[in-house]
Amino acid sequence: MVDYNVRVGPFVVCKTGKAEKTKTLFGCVKCKKSKERHLGFCDKCGTKLGEFVVTYIDDKVDDFEVMEHIKDRLFTANVFEYSKIEGVHVYLSNIKYGEKREADVGPPDFNGMQEIDPRDVPEEIVRFETRFEKDLKYMRSLYASVEVKWGILAWCS
Numbered sequence: 001m002v003d004y005n006v007r008v009g010p011f012v013v014c015k016t017g018k019a020e021k022t023k024t025l026f027g028c029v030k031c032k033k034s035k036e037r038h039l040g041f042c043d044k045c046g047t048k049l050g051e052f053v054v055t056y057i058d059d060k061v062d063d064f065e066v067m068e069h070i071k072d073r074l075f076t077a078n079v080f081e082y083s084k085i086e087g088v089h090v091y092l093s094n095i096k097y098g099e100k101r102e103a104d105v106g107p108p109d110f111n112g113m114q115e116i117d118p119r120d121v122p123e124e125i126v127r128f129e130t131r132f133e134k135d136l137k138y139m140r141s142l143y144a145s146v147e148v149k150w151g152i153l154a155w156c157s
């Protein structure tokens with residue numbers, strides 16, 4: 001069963017930036033290739049196998065670590081199309097505050113009309129920034145950029 005969700009309101013767009021990370025592998029220390037431990041020696045060059053460190057480029061920020069730190073007050077499951085753009089995390093509110101415009105739009109519940117007063121938009125952004133001030137501050141200390149936007153998010157869950 002797939003749920004189609006639409007939410008209209010404020011959300012956060014964060015650019016992660018890239019960082020060099022390291023990890024330890026087991027294999028040929030000369031060829032820098034992973035090998036199974038039981039082989040003992042490299043099948044290519046005969047060098048005794050051991051541990052070695054490789055560096056790689058990855059997103060600077062892990063969104064799951066962020067959500068843990070901010071106690072899931074904002075969440076991103078990386079299910080949004082937008083989030084599939086490399087290095088961009090989109091967060092939205094996971095707690096009740098002020099106006100929440102969210103609807104299941106899949107069958108059989110496809111219905112609904114709600115008027116939005118455009119004058120409410122700037123006020124909603126301010127309310128969002130106030131409510132999540134601490135969380136946004138924390139996110140700004142990690143991400144390359146953090147912007148609060150107002151619009152439509154649609155996703156399947």
Ligand SMILES: [Zn+2]
Nearest residue numbers: 028031042045
């Ligand atoms: Zn080797």
